[in-house]
Each structure stands twice: as C-alpha cells, then as structure tokens.
Amino acid sequence: MSSNQDNAVEHEEYYVPEQSKLPIFASIGLFLTVWGAANWLNGNANGPMYFFGGSLMFAFVLWNWFSIVISENIQGLNSPQLKKSYVIGMAWFIFSEVMFFAAFFGALFYVRSLAGPWLAGEGEQGLGNDILWPGYEHEWPVMTTPDMAANGDSATMRGPEQNMSNPGLANWLGWLPFWNTAILLTSSVTCHIAHGALKKDNRRQFNLWLGLTVLLGIGFIILQIEEYVHAYNEMGLTLESGIYGATFFLLTGFHGAHVTLGTFMLLVMLLRSVLKGHFKSSDHFGFESASWYWHFVDVVWVGLFLYVYVFG
Amino acid sequence: MAHGPAKGFTRWLYTTNHKDIGSMYLWFSFAMFLLGGVFALVIRAELFEPGLQIVEPELFNQMTTMHGLVMVFGAVMPAFVGLANWMIPMMLGAPDMALPRMNNWSFWILPFAFAMMTSTLFMEGGAPNFGWTFYAPLSTTYAPPSVTFFIFAVHIMGASSIMGAINIIATIMNMRAPGMTYMKMPLFVWTWFITAYLLIAVMPVLAGVVTMMLFDIHFGTSFFDAAGGGDPVLFQHVFWFFGHPEVYIMILPAFGIVSAIIPTFARKPLFGYSSMVYATASIAFLSFVVWAHHMFTVGMPLAGELAFMYMTMLIAVPTGVKVFNWVTTMFKGSMTFETPMLFSIAFVILFSIGGFSGLMLAIAPADFQYHDTYFVVAHFHYVLVPGAIFSITAGVYYWLPKWCGNMYNETMGKTHFWTAFIGLNLTFFPMHFAGLSGMPRRIPDYNMMFADWNMISSVGAFLFGAAQILFLFNVIATIRGGKKATDEVWENPEGLEWTVASPAPYHTFSKPPQVS
Numbered sequence: 001m002s003s004n005q006d007n008a009v010e011h012e013e014y015y016v017p018e019q020s021k022l023p024i025f026a027s028i029g030l031f032l033t034v035w036g037a038a039n040w041l042n043g044n045a046n047g048p049m050y051f052f053g054g055s056l057m058f059a060f061v062l063w064n065w066f067s068i069v070i071s072e073n074i075q076g077l078n079s080p081q082l083k084k085s086y087v088i089g090m091a092w093f094i095f096s097e098v099m100f101f102a103a104f105f106g107a108l109f110y111v112r113s114l115a116g117p118w119l120a121g122e123g124e125q126g127l128g129n130d131i132l133w134p135g136y137e138h139e140w141p142v143m144t145t146p147d148m149a150a151n152g153d154s155a156t157m158r159g160p161e162q163n164m165s166n167p168g169l170a171n172w173l174g175w176l177p178f179w180n181t182a183i184l185l186t187s188s189v190t191c192h193i194a195h196g197a198l199k200k201d202n203r204r205q206f207n208l209w210l211g212l213t214v215l216l217g218i219g220f221i222i223l224q225i226e227e228y229v230h231a232y233n234e235m236g237l238t239l240e241s242g243i244y245g246a247t248f249f250l251l252t253g254f255h256g257a258h259v260t261l262g263t264f265m266l267l268v269m270l271l272r273s274v275l276k277g278h279f280k281s282s283d284h285f286g287f288e289s290a291s292w293y294w295h296f297v298d299v300v301w302v303g304l305f306l307y308v309y310v311f312g
Numbered sequence: 313m314a315h316g317p318a319k320g321f322t323r324w325l326y327t328t329n330h331k332d333i334g335s336m337y338l339w340f341s342f343a344m345f346l347l348g349g350v351f352a353l354v355i356r357a358e359l360f361e362p363g364l365q366i367v368e369p370e371l372f373n374q375m376t377t378m379h380g381l382v383m384v385f386g387a388v389m390p391a392f393v394g395l396a397n398w399m400i401p402m403m404l405g406a407p408d409m410a411l412p413r414m415n416n417w418s419f420w421i422l423p424f425a426f427a428m429m430t431s432t433l434f435m436e437g438g439a440p441n442f443g444w445t446f447y448a449p450l451s452t453t454y455a456p457p458s459v460t461f462f463i464f465a466v467h468i469m470g471a472s473s474i475m476g477a478i479n480i481i482a483t484i485m486n487m488r489a490p491g492m493t494y495m496k497m498p499l500f501v502w503t504w505f506i507t508a509y510l511l512i513a514v515m516p517v518l519a520g521v522v523t524m525m526l527f528d529i530h531f532g533t534s535f536f537d538a539a540g541g542g543d544p545v546l547f548q549h550v551f552w553f554f555g556h557p558e559v560y561i562m563i564l565p566a567f568g569i570v571s572a573i574i575p576t577f578a579r580k581p582l583f584g585y586s587s588m589v590y591a592t593a594s595i596a597f598l599s600f601v602v603w604a605h606h607m608f609t610v611g612m613p614l615a616g617e618l619a620f621m622y623m624t625m626l627i628a629v630p631t632g633v634k635v636f637n638w639v640t641t642m643f644k645g646s647m648t649f650e651t652p653m654l655f656s657i658a659f660v661i662l663f664s665i666g667g668f669s670g671l672m673l674a675i676a677p678a679d680f681q682y683h684d685t686y687f688v689v690a691h692f693h694y695v696l697v698p699g700a701i702f703s704i705t706a707g708v709y710y711w712l713p714k715w716c717g718n719m720y721n722e723t724m725g726k727t728h729f730w731t732a733f734i735g736l737n738l739t740f741f742p743m744h745f746a747g748l749s750g751m752p753r754r755i756p757d758y759n760m761m762f763a764d765w766n767m768i769s770s771v772g773a774f775l776f777g778a779a780q781i782l783f784l785f786n787v788i789a790t791i792r793g794g795k796k797a798t799d800e801v802w803e804n805p806e807g808l809e810w811t812v813a814s815p816a817p818y819h820t821f822s823k824p825p826q827v828s
Contacts, residue, residue: 086411089414096513102516104520
C-alpha cells in the first residue's frame with residue numbers, strides 16, 4: 001500500500017508547464033529557415049534573408065528553451081518520473097537518427113552490390129547495357145560513370161590508388177581516415193572517463209577530460225575539412241562525380257554535421273560546468289544525453305570507416 | 313494546475329494541454345480533409361465523362377499529387393495524433409503527455425508545412441505533379457521548381473511526426489497509472505505504441521530520400537540517375553521502405569479505435585485481447601520486409617519477387633486474427649447500432665474487402681495485370697476510406713460526448729453514416745471493374761469503354777463529399793449544445809476515460825487513479 005501512495009505522490013508532482021511561447025516561435029523560426037532555403041536554392045533573391053533570419057530566430061528560441069529546462073531542473077521542478085521522460089525522449093531521438101543514416105547506408109549497399117553490376121550488364125537485369133551504356137564496367141569506387149563510358153570520356157576523378165579507399169594496411173599511418181578513426185575512438189574513451197569523474201563528483205577531472213573530448217572533436221572536424229579540400233582540389237572527387245561522390249559526400253557530410261553538433265553540445269556542457277558549476281554526480285542528464293549523442297556519432301563513424309573507406 | 317484554460321486566442325498558441333492540442337490536431341486534420349476532398353472532387357469532375365472538359369492535364373496531375381499528399385500527411389496522420397493526444401493520457405490515468413511543450417511544437421509545425429505545400433499551387437510551373445509517391449526521375453529531372461518547397465515541407469512535417477511519436481512512446485512507457493501494466497492498456501494505446509515505433513523508424517528514411525532528391529536536383533549528385541552510376545529504382549526502394557510501414561501507420565490506430573467501440577455496443581469484452589496485441593506487433597514487424605511488392609513490375613530478380621510476394625501474403629494471417637476477433641466479439645452480443653458502431657461494423661466489412669484485393673495484388677504474376685490500374689486505386693481507397701477515415705469518424709462520434717459533454721444528434725449521425733457508406737461504395741467499388749478491364753490510374757481522359765464506371769464513381773464521390781458537410785454540422789451543433797451526456801456516456805463502456813466527468817475537465821488525473 002505504501003508503495004502505491006509513494007507512486008501517487010510521484011505522479012502528482014509531474015511538472016506540466018502552464019503555457020509556453022517556445023513552441024510557436026520555434027515553429028515560425030523553423031518555417032522561415034526552410035522557406036528561405038527553398039527560395040535560395042530556387043534562385044530567389046530574398047531567400048538568404050529569410051534563411052538567416054529564420055535560423056537566428058530558431059537558434060534563439062532553442063537557446064531559451066534549453067535555459068528554461070535547465071532552470072526548471074535547478075528549481076527542483078523535475079520529479080524522477082519527469083527526468084525519465086527526458087531519458088526516453090533522448091534515447092528514441094537517437095534511434096531516429098540511426099534510421100536516417102540507415103537510408104544512406106542502404107543506398108550505398110544497393111548501388112554497390114546490385115544496381116552497379118546490373119548497369120554493367122550482369123545477369124537478367126543487365127540486358128540494357130549494350131544499348132544504353134555500352135562499355136560501362138562496374139568497379140567501386142565508380143571512376144568512369146556509365147555516361148562517360150558511353151561517350152568514351154575518361155574519368156575526371158583520379159585513382160583508384162589516390163582515392164579515399166584503403167591504401168593497404170602497411171600505409172595506414174599516412175592515411176587520413178585512419179587518423180580520424182583514431183581521434184574519434186579516443187574521444188569516446190575520454191568522454192567516458194569524464195562521465196566517470198563526474199559520477200565521483202571530481203569536477204577538475206571532469207572538466208579536463210571533457211575539454212580534451214571537445215578538442216578531439218574539433219581536431220576531427222579540421223581533418224575532415226582538410227580531406228574535403230584535398231578531394232575537391234587534387235582528386236577531382238566532387239558531389240558531381242557520379243554515384244561514388246554522391247554517397248561519399250552525403251554519408252561523410254551528414255556524419256560531419258552530426259560531429260559538429262555533438263562537439264557543440266559537449267562544448268556547451270563544458271561551459272556549463274566551468275562557468276556555472278552545473279552537474280552533480282546524481283543529476284547530470286544534460287551531459288549524459290550529449291555523451292550518448294557523442295557515442296552515437298562515433299558508432300556511425302565506425303560503420304563509415306568500414307563500408308566507405310576500408311572496404312571502399 | 314487546478315484552474316482551467318487561459319483566455320483568448322493565445323490559449324491555442326501557447327497551450328501545453330493535451331486536450332487543447334488534441335482538438336487543434338483534429339480541427340487541422342478536418343480542414344485538410346476538406347482541402348484534399350476538394351482536390352479529389354476536381355479529379356472526379358474531370359473524369360465524370362471521357363474527354364477533357366474542366367482541367368488541363370497539367371493541373372490534373374497536380375490534383376492527384378496534392379490529393380494524396382494532403383490526405384496522407386495532412387488528414388489521416390494528424391487525425392490519429394489528435395485522437396492519441398486526447399485519449400492516451402486519459403486512458404492511462406496520466407496528467408498529460410510526457411513532454412507537453414514538445415507536444416505543442418509537433419502540432420504547430422504542421423500548419424506551416426501545409427501552408428508551404430499548398431502555396432506551390434500558385435507558384436510558377438505549378439504544384440508537384442509527380443504523384444504522391446514522387447518517383448524519380450519525375451520528381452527530380454522533370455519536376456517543376458516547386459519541388460524544392462515540397463521537399464522542405466516533407467522535412468518539417470517529418471520532424472513533427474518524429475517528435476509526436478517520441479512523445480507518445482515516453483507517455484506510454486512512463487506515465488501509466490499505478491497498476492496499469494502493459495497488458496492492461498486499452499488496445500488503442502497498444503496500437504498507437506506500435507505505430508509510434510513505426511513512425512520513428514521510417515520518417516527519418518523519408519527525410520533521407522527527399523534529401524537525396526534535393527542533392528540530385530540542386531547539387532549535381534546522381535543517386536537516382538543511371539548516367540552517373542545511380543539508379544531510379546533506388547528511389548523506389550528507399551521510398552517504399554518508408555512507404556509500406558507508413559500504410560500501417562495509417563491503419564494500426566484504426567484497429568485500436570474499432571477494438572474499443574465494438575465491445576461497448578456488443579456488450580461483451582473484446583475477444584482475444586492478447587492475440588490482438590501480438591497480431592498488431594506482427595503486422596508492424598512484417599511491414600518492414602514487404603516494401604518491394606509495390607514494385608513487382610519494375611524488373612526485380614525473380615528471387616526478390618518471390619520473397620516479397622510470400623512475405624506480403626503472410627500479413628493476411630495476423631490481419632485475419634484481428635477480423636476474426638472483432639466478429640467473435642460481436643457474436644451472440646446484445647448489439648445496438650449507434651453511429652459509432654455502424655461506422656465500426658462497416659469498417660470490419662469494407663476493410664476486409666480492401667484486404668482481399670490486397671491479397672490479389674500481392675500475387676506477383678497477377679500484379680503484372682493490375683499494376684498502375686484503377687484496381688490499385690480501388691484497393692487502397694478501400695483500406696483508407698472505410699478503414700482509416702471511418703475509424704476516425706467512429707472515434708469522434710464515440711468520444712465526442714466525453715470531450716464536450718453533449719450527445720450528438722443520432723438521426724443526423726446515422727444519416728451521415730448511410731450517405732457516406734453509399735457514397736464511398738458507389739465511388740470505389742466500380743473502380744475495381746474499371747481497373748480489371750484495364751483503365752490506367754492518373755489519367756485525365758480515358759477510353760469510352762470505361763465511361764459508365766467512371767460516371768458512377770463521380771456521382772458517389774460528390775455524395776461522399778456532401779456527407780462530410782453533414783458531419784461537420786453535427787459536430788459543431790454538438791459542441792454548441794444538445795442533450796447532456798452522462799459521465800459514462802454509453803452503457804458500461806470499458807476504460808478510465810469514462811470514469812471522469814463529461815465534459816472531461818481541463819486537467820484529468822492530476823492525481824493518478826489506482827488500477828486494479
């Protein structure tokens with residue numbers, strides 16, 4: 001009986017904010033952002049204005065939203081049950097992100113293993129090769145696209161020995177993706193150590209290891225930019241160089257965007273800890289959710305490293 | 313938290329209350345239902361007789377596209393989310409949804425998304441004209457410029473759906489009253505629980521496929537372009553990996569509504585509760601491995617055709633379990649036929665017809681004949697109109713007295729039912745015959761031999777449209793007044809929602825009930 005009553009008290013304290021201006025303004029900001037983006041892409045002169053105005057508004061609303069949620073927690077409005085709602089929410093949000101990447105991985109596997117060979121005339125599905133794309137042979141990475149093969153053009157992309165693919169185990173030390181993998185895996189470990197320090201209320205250690213994680217994240221982003229510059233300027237690998245460029249840049253690009261967001265999240269957590277003294281060993285879901293996000297982008301990278309780089 | 317709603321218009325803009333948000337979802341959905349209905353009537357008016365009379369083929373294509381998009385994403389999905397918002401907290405004994413502010417955000421994205429989508433009708437080059445399935449390269453290489461707006465509208469309504477689904481999952485996992493174990497939850501809650509997982513799993517894939525389109529159109533990638541090593545068929549695979557679970561997103565909550573209504577008016581408990589739960593889960597699982605049955609004629613390897621055919625036919629088993637359970641619930645019950653029950657019985661019968669034509673389409677060799685004909689149009693309208701739409705209508709009649717405290721007008725409700733029932737069968741049944749004799753879908757003009765069937769369909773469509781005006785009138789009249797409803801509303805209905813006053817107070821279950 002007493003446990004039921006405890007339960008009842010817990011439920012009664014579930015905090016439902018009275019009214020909030022955040023959602024409607026977040027909606028307006030989001031709408032202006034995409035409205036501006038669509039206009040911009042379609043070449044309308046006022047597009048960038050809406051896009052940047054909307055993005056600023058959206059960022060401002062999100063900033064306030066997070067501040068309000070943090071101050072509610074500090075005021076003690078959040079019951080254990082409410083905190084669990086945030087945990088469930090974050091967990092399933094990350095799952096939705098996994099499915100977003102699954103779409104691009106699925107596309108990669110499909111074109112590599114099925115559509116590519118069919119374009120080159122393999123099996124029953126390849127009957128059109130002689131007529132549509134004579135001379136096209138499937139290789140991965142696709143250097144000479146079906147269009148180039150049919151027109152007798154040579155590949156604009158350099159390689160295959162110079163492309164992003166695995167240069168052989170002996171040469172890994174001079175291979176940028178290997179270093180990126182090392183950086184990101186290390187950052188997952190440092191993030192975990194920071195979490196452990198926080199659980200022991202060791203603020204100095206927490207700040208140190210979290211700071212190191214943020215630095216590693218920034219290092220990864222710098223190397224990734226370096227790789228893109230190299231691909232565009234020296235290797236002729238661009239978004240427009242056929243399906244290899246498309247899958248390569250969208251997979252690594254969306255991952256890079258997620259790393260950037262994750263680094264920003266961790267940086268905010270670091271500043272909250274250093275400047276405001278937030279987080280206790282018993283109460284630090286803000287940091288915890290950012291660290292989950294960080295581990296998630298790390299896992300996605302392992303998938304990328306294997307399927308885009310090592311076996312690319 | 314004891315007091316009532318805030319005053320003035322800003323109540324609706326700033327609200328965090330699940331009942332307010334549920335009402336907004338339902339009204340928004342009805343507005344979209346009328347808009348999508350107008351598009352449908354333009355189509356039916358043009359098809360009333362052969363030849364081109366009313367619209368140009370370009371506009372006709374925009375109408376079929378916008379009709380599908382508005383009905384799927386604007387009418388059916390938000391209506392179910394509206395019902396979930398109203399009912400799930402009350403059914404679980406929870407004070408509100410788990411994340412109330414995000415709940416309001418999920419709603420308010422939608423009016424903006426659909427304003428953006430609808431505005432494409434007035435843009436240069438017209439609205440999207442490539443069908444609601446937006447196959448590449450129609451939607452990439454040959455698309456009007458407004459496709460960019462369509463893509464971003466899909467992005468933000470997807471974000472709305474994902475947040476809505478996360479909220480429902482958090483509510484169900486975390487907000488159940490003491491004693492409300494998973495296997496005591498009403499089936500409407502169970503079906504929505506499973507639907508929410510489908511949404512979280514596939515809406516991001518939809519976001520992925522429109523992102524690939526965006527890059528193909530504006531940044532020169534070749535995902536769906538064979539010249540660059542990509543494949544237009546890749547579009548269909550990714551789209552239908554989203555699209556088939558999406559179909560079940562639009563029907564599983566309907567199963568839950570009907571499973572609530574039939575026991576009440578048969579005055580018997582639901583037959584086979586746990587088998588209903590397992591059948592729903594099985595259907596949801598199978599929905600991820602059948603997507604290519606939409607693409608039998610695209611040129612897949614034989615092994616693929618066979619695998620997808622057998623997996624698809626397997627879905628008939630759990631679906632059959634459900635239909636069996638509904639019929640057995642009614643068997644030897646002391647049945648009465650109030651409006652919600654009429655809609656529910658029609659649901660069971662007509663949804664089964666749609667299920668059977670689905671089985672016919674699942675047979676790959678036969679599908680080569682049916683593909684892209686009006687037979688397919690008949691099939692999916694039979695599962696969506698008397699399936700999704702009828703169940704939503706039944707749910708509104710069933711719970712409306714609880715929401716506003718007044719009984720609806722039963723005579724008007726029954727008139728609505730019979731008009732809609734006759735109208736929809738007149739509209740969609742002849743499409744089976746037109747399709748089987750070879751009439752292709754998505755055409756503004758057709759061979760003389762299909763004239764009779766089309767004329768009947770068009771008459772039925774206008775009748776069905778008129779029935780919805782009656783529905784609107786009945787709902788408004790009920791909100792404004794009418795006979796007071798009791799707290800129980802019906803005779804011994806099951807569920808926590810009937811233990812609170814009618815109309816339901818602004819805040820229910822601030823202190824959770826003890827469920828035995």
